[in-house]
Amino acid sequence: xxxxxxxxxxxxxxxxxxxxxxxxxxxxxxxxxxxxxxxxxxxxxxxxxxxxxxxxxxxxxxxxxxxxxxxxxxxxxxxxxxxxxxxxxxxxxxxxxxxxxxxxxxxxxxxxxxxxxxxxxxxxxxxxxxxxxxxxxxxxxxxxxxxxxxxxxxxxxxxxxxxxxxxxxxxxxxxxxxxxxxxxxxxxxxxxxxxxxxxxxxxxxxxxxxxxxxxxxxxxxxxxxxxxxxxxxxxxxxxxxxxxxxxxxxxxxxxxxxxxxxxxxxxxxxxxxxxxxxxxxxxxxxxxxxxxxxxxxxxxxxxxxxxxxxxxxxxxxxxxxxxxxxxxxxxxxxxxxxxxxxxxxxxxxxxxxxxxxxxxxxxxxxxxxxxxxxxxxxxxxxxxxxxxxxxxxxxxxxxxxxxxxxxxxxxxxxxxxxxxxxxxxxxxxxxxxxxxxxxxxxxxxxxxxxxxxxxxxxxxxxxxxxxxxxxxxxxxxxxxxxxxxxxxxxxxxxxxxxxxxxxxxxxxxxxxxxxxxxxxxxxxxxxxxxxxxxxxxxxxxxxxxxxxxxxxxxxxxxxxxxxxxxxxxxxxxxxxxxxxxxxxxxxxxxxxxxxxxxxxxxxxxxxxx
Ligand SMILES: [Zn+2]
Numbered sequence: 283x284x285x286x287x288x289x290x291x292x293x294x295x296x297x298x299x300x301x302x303x304x305x306x307x308x309x310x311x312x313x314x315x316x317x318x319x320x321x322x323x324x325x326x327x328x329x330x331x332x333x334x335x336x337x338x339x340x341x342x343x344x345x346x347x348x349x350x351x352x353x354x355x356x357x358x359x360x361x362x363x364x365x366x367x368x369x370x371x372x373x374x375x376x377x378x379x380x381x382x383x384x385x386x387x388x389x390x391x392x393x394x395x396x397x398x399x400x401x402x403x404x405x406x407x408x409x410x411x412x413x414x415x416x417x418x419x420x421x422x423x424x425x426x427x428x429x430x431x432x433x434x435x436x437x438x439x440x441x442x443x444x445x446x447x448x449x450x451x452x453x454x455x456x457x458x459x460x461x462x463x464x465x466x467x468x469x470x471x472x473x474x475x476x477x478x479x480x481x482x483x484x485x486x487x488x489x490x491x492x493x494x495x496x497x498x499x500x501x502x503x504x505x506x507x508x509x510x511x512x513x514x515x516x517x518x519x520x521x522x523x524x525x526x527x528x529x530x531x532x533x534x535x536x537x538x539x540x541x542x543x544x545x546x547x548x549x550x551x552x553x554x555x556x557x558x559x560x561x562x563x564x565x566x567x568x569x570x571x572x573x574x575x576x577x578x579x580x581x582x583x584x585x586x587x588x589x590x591x592x593x594x595x596x597x598x599x600x601x602x603x604x605x606x607x608x609x610x611x612x613x614x615x616x617x618x619x620x621x622x623x624x625x626x627x628x629x630x631x632x633x634x635x636x637x638x639x640x641x642x643x644x645x646x647x648x649x650x651x652x653x654x655x656x657x658x659x660x661x662x663x664x665x666x667x668x669x670x671x672x673x674x675x676x677x678x679x680x681x682x683x684x685x686x687x688x689x690x691x692x693x694x695x696x697x698x699x700x701x702x703x704x705x706x707x708x709x710x711x712x713x714x715x716x717x718x719x720x721x722x723x724x725x726x727x728x729x730x731x732x733x734x735x736x737x738x739x740x741x742x743x744x745x746x747x748x749x750x751x752x753x754x755x756x757x758x759x760x761x762x763x764x765x766x767x768x769x770x771x772x773x774x775x776x777x778x779x780x781x782x783x784x785x786x787x788x789x790x791x792x793x794x795x796x797x798x799x800x801x802x803x804x805x806x807x808x809x810x811x812x813x814x815x816x817x818x819x820x821x822x823x824x825x826x827x828x829x830x831x832x833x834x835x836x837x838x839x840x841x842x843x844x845x846x847x848x849x850x851x852x853x854x855x856x857x858x859x860x861x862x863x864x865x866x867x868x869x870x871x872x873x874x875x876x877x878x879x880x881x882x883x884x885x886x887x888x889x890x891x
Contacts, residue, residue, distance in 0.1 A: 287312050292349065299345070301338045304330035317430035328584060336583040361421040362465040364442045368411050373444055376404045377459045380447075384457055397455045401447055409435040412443040441465055448479040490609035490626075497630055498602035503837050503848045505741050507872040508564070508594025510587045511572035511889040514540075519566040519791055521716070521736075522558040522812065525551055530732040533580035534561040540576065564593075564737045565715055565794055572871045572889055578733065590889040592873070594741070597734035604726060605629060628699070628725045632718065633742065635702055635832035644698030645675045646705065650804065653687045666695050691804055703830040706743060709804065711764060711828045712794035715739040745829040745839050746798055752823025761829060761839050768797040771820040779816055780809045786819030798826040842866050845874040 293311040300306040308326050313319050327335045383396050413435045416424035423442075426432040439445070441464045448456045458475040462468045468476060520537030523530050531543045537560040541547060551559060567577035575586045578593055587593060608625040623631070623641065631641045651669030658664055662677035668689050675681050679696040683689065692709040694700060699721065706714035718739040723732050746767060748760040754770045756762065768791075775789040784806050788799040792814055795805065801819070809817065831839060837849040843859035844866040858864075866875045869886035876883045876891035883891055 296345075299338075300327075300331070301334035302330060302332040305332075305335070314429075316428060320430075328582075355422050357422040357426075360419075361416070361423040362442045362463075364412055364415055364463070366411070366415045368415060369408070369443050372404065372408050372411055373446075373459070373461050376401075376408075376446060377461070380457065380459050393457075394454050397447070397457060401455060404446055405436070405439075408443050408446060409439045412439045416442065445476065445479075448475040449482065450478045451482045487610060491606050493630075494602050494605035494609060494626060497605065497626075497633070497833075498598060500833050500837075500849070501598040501602060501633065501738070502595060503845065503874075504833065505594035505598050505737055506592060506874075507572065507845075507870070508592065508597070508737050508741065509572040509871040509889040510575055510578060510589055510591045510593060511569050511871060512574045512589070514576045515567055515569040515574040517562070517566060517568040517577070519568070519793065520560040521563040521565055521794055523561055524558055525556055529728065531559060531561060533584075534563070535576045535579060536560065537562050537566075542580070560793075564733065565719070565740050566791060568791075573737075582731075593733075594737055597737040600730055600734050601629070601722075601726075601738065604730060625725060625727075629722065632699065632702070632721055632725070633738070633833045635742070635830060636834070637703065637832065640699075640701045640703075642679075642698045643704075644679070644694050644700045645673050645696040646700055646708070647673060647689045647691055647693050647695055648708065649689075650691050651689055653683050653685050653689060656681055656683075656685060664696075668695075691802075702743065703832070706828045706830045710799040711743050711746070711796045712799065714743045714828070714830060716794050718743060742833060742836055743828075743830055745831060745836070746826035747829050748824075749827050750823060750825040752825070754822070754824055756824075761831075763839075764796050764798055764826075767824060767826055770822055770824050771797045774821040775818045776821055777816050777818050780806055780814055783809075783817050783819055786817075787822075787825065788817060789820035789822075790818040792817055798824075798828075800825070842870065842872050842875065844878060845872045848874050 289311040293315075297306055297309045297311055300309055305327055308330050309323065313322070315323065324339055327339055331338055379400055380397065383393055383400065386393065386396075388396070413424055413428060416438070417428065423433075424438060427435050427438040443463050444460050445463075446460060447458065448460065450456055456475045456478060458471055460468065460472045460476065462472060518537050523534075525531070525548070528545075528548055531548060532545070534543050535541065536543060536547075540562075543559065543561060562577040562579065564573045564577055567573045569577070573593060575589075578587055581587050581591075605626045627641070645666070647668050649668055649671055651671070653666060653668055654670060655667040656664055657667075664675040664677075664681050666673045666675055666681060666683065673695055675696040679698050681696055683695050689695070692705050692713065700717060702714045702718050705717055715736075716739075719732065719735040722735040722738065723730075726735075744764050745761050746764050748754075748756040748758055748762065748767075751758060751760075752770070754767075756767075768789075771787065771789040778786065783801050784803060786801050788795055788797055788801055788805075791797055792809060793812055795809075797820075799805065801809075801817070837846060838851060838855070840846050841864065843855060843864040846855045846859075849855075868876055868879055868882060869890045870876070871890055873891045876886065
């Protein structure tokens with residue numbers, strides 16, 4: 283006989299309230315609605331809830347709030363007492379182990395390391411014991427911690443069981459065992475030890491939320507003109523996404539057929555043996571300004587965005603918000619140096635892309651060829667030879683290739699982060715954009731919509747420097763948006779078979795390759811790999827070189843001078859703009875000028891402000 287299963291009246295009520303039959307069927311009445319349960323329920327509703335799902339999810343908040351009020355849930359002082367023997371046993375055992383470690387004949391640093399390793403395990407133990415015990419007594423505080431409504435089990439353990447040990451400002455343990463909880467009150471020694479951590483974390487949370495906030499202030503002005511401006515730019519261009527990457531595929535449109543990729547379509551493509559799907563993306567949208575609905579694809583609520591929706595700000599906001607959360611949650615963890623740095627450091631390193639101080643920069647190959655030799659130096663560094671050209675790999679990185687490997691220009695030779703600036707110089711804007719979008723996605727661990735990263739990569743890597751103006755009015759050295767040069771490149775074009783296009787300047791975009799790209803042997807190989815037969819090359823005489831200014835200066839290349847005033851270096855902007863007679867459009871997709879001028883804000887056409 284199987285075990286009986288229990289559910290609650292609330293779960294049955296929720297099931298009954300589901301907007302469609304399919305959602306009713308998929309709602310699991312036995313599943314506790316903790317953090318993971320809630321998240322799965324929302325996903326299930328988006329999938330099976332039909333057109334009402336968005337509305338229904340909004341209403342759930344009200345249902346839960348009203349229920350909590352109706353029940354009169356409160357959290358009396360008895361919620362915060364853990365007088366169990368289990369708790370005392372863990373504290374005693376921990377205390378004994380601490381004494382043993384402290385008595386060892388080790389350096390203070392070695393002792394601290396051992397203490398830290400051991401304390402991590404005991405923290406988990408005490409959190410679990412505390413939560414289980416309080417739940418068994420019906421503590422509302424414990425229920426809230428378990429569901430994630432308020433606080434978590436670690437905070438609850440500090441309050442009701444014991445924080446075990448405190449950290450000093452450097453993140454090292456202070457070797458005083460805390461045997462009391464905040465609720466019970468601490469001894470003077472315990473209190474003094476804890477005061478370091480209290481002060482430290484107050485300062486740290488102020489500082490750490492400031493950093494992602496500052497990043498957002500730089501990021502938002504570089505993307506806030508990315509507004510939905512039209513229904514369909516009608517491009518057949520797109521990016522290639524692996525068929526297994528459904529997180530990225532779902533909700534996009536196929537570039538060739540303009541068909542929506544949903545679960546059915548993925549099944550269909552898989553059975554047709556398709557490995558990579560060419561889908562529309564903001565990276566390849568050909569709308570004159572902003573992004574078209576179809577290149578963006580469906581939004582989280584399962585519908586196309588409205589004209590005027592600012593998907594640039596949504597991208598910047600999502601990317602920064604996750605970093606703020608990450609900073610807050612890692613602040614207590616030991617800061618013992620991982621070379622790559624935390625999520626914020628990695629993301630800001632890539633976005634700011636400093637020209638002189640790029641952290642943990644991977645070595646990439648300058649040329650095509652074979653790895654002929656890898657020779658170590660006396661200091662433990664390496665020289666990797668590609669066709670007798672030496673590439674230096676510092677000793678804090680590992681070599682990722684072996685002798686005999688065939689290497690392409692721009693390919694990684696060592697661990698570390700590839701500097702987009704270097705990659706773009708070797709492989710052009712398209713390769714840099716693709717890399718940045720992918721690398722950001724890796725840093726964020728797959729939690730965010732990949733389309734946010736595409737919008738950011740597109741706007742950080744979009745400038746070119748005029749090398750030869752040809753018959754255009756540009757001056758050599760001008761730095762302009764690649765979409766500006768496209769117009770001129772398009773004036774005199776010739777359609778060539780891919781085989782004969784080497785050395786030509788690309789006039790029309792192909793996949794992520796941008797107009798102005800000087801086609802080398804690698805590009806030709808890439809184009810063939812994509813199955814491209816012909817390309818349009820430009821005979822306009824215009825030659826450009828790609829640039830990656832980095833987040834610190836990208837906005838300063840914006841020709842809209844009032845918009846630039848939303849960034850830094852205001853004095854320079856004002857002086858230079860006055861000198862050249864710069865202009866700013868009252869009704870553009872950039873919100874700043876219309877917002878400053880006020881009276882007509884929001885009255886532009888096609889998503890213009
Ligand atoms: Zn488009």
